Amino acid sequence: MNNALCRRPLSFEFDKKDPPPPFKLMNRVTAVILSLTLLHCAYGExxxxxxxxxxxxxxxxxxxxxxxxxxxxxxxxxxxxxxxxxxxxxxxxxxxxxxxxxxxxxxxxxxxxxxxxxxxxxxxxxxxxxxxxxxxxxxxxxxxxxxxxxxxxxxxxxxxxxxxxxxxxxxxxxxxxxxx
Structure with missing residues (x-):
């Protein structure tokens, strides 16, 4: 796969505090985008x-x-x-x-x-x-x-x-x- 995003190492830091609701929603959107990117990397088109x-x-x-x-x-x-x-x-x-x-x-x-x-x-x-x-x-x-x-x-x-x-x-x- 030639996608540069797929070859970059991913690292995550999690805060133990509970973020406010809008941030939780943004985290969900980010998680969906990240998941789709990872699926694309793993399986291609x-x-x-x-x-x-x-x-x-x-x-x-x-x-x-x-x-x-x-x-x-x-x-x-x-x-x-x-x-x-x-x-x-x-x-x-x-x-x-x-x-x-x-x-x-x-x-x-x-x-x-x-x-x-x-x-x-x-x-x-x-x-x-x-x-x-x-x-x-x-x-x-x-x-x-x-x-x-x-x-x-x-x-x-x-x-x-x-x-x-x-x-x-x-x-x-x-x-x-x-x-x-």
Whole structure:
């Protein structure tokens, strides 16, 4: 592998103090970036396969309080004149190649192997946040397809996942456009 970043030795120093919540979130972002870099170093470029050949992961039976809350509040998508969501990575680590931005929603109006919702949950500033993400093989705007790959995400804010009558405090959604 010719990537200079992969050949540099990595060293870490950990402070025993508990950092404030925004710093914890930044550490998580840094950890994700570092993990992806290390995976790239170890395995090289991922294998890309056709968007309709990616086998989704089965949803496990929710066991923990966090998992039960995530399934209970999982949003449902309503897609009109656009692509439906598809899985983006399979158990072998192969990833979707997406679709060229041509012919409206051709090739992505149904996901033959099923869809995939990606999610994580954690405490942030005394609130419980559940993040959901969906992948689309074409990027759409109001005037039609604009590129390959698109992600939509939603964060739901709860009082506490342990409470029997959980209260939804807010929601935020975003669409991240992809490349051509």
């Amino acid at each position: 991922p294998v890309t396969i056709n968007h309709d050949q990616v086998q989704p992961f089965a949803q496990p039976e929710p066991v923990t309080i966090s998992e039960k809350a995530a399934v209970k509040f999982k949003p449902q998508l309503s897609v009109i004149d656009s692509c439906v969501s598809f899985p983006v990575v399979n158990a072998a680590g192969e990833i979707s190649g997406g679709l060229k931005p041509t012919k409206k929603a051709d090739g992505c109006t149904e996901s033959p192997m099923g869809s995939q919702v990606y999610g994580r949950a954690s405490w942030y500033r005394d609130l419980w946040a559940i993040v959901y993400a969906w992948y689309f093989p074409k990027n759409f705007r109001s005037d039609g397809p604009k590129g390959r790959h698109c992600w939509a995400s939603m964060v739901l804010w709860l009082e506490n996942p342990v409470l029997e009558n959980q209260k939804l405090l807010g929601a935020f959604s975003e669409i991240v456009t992809g490349s051509g």
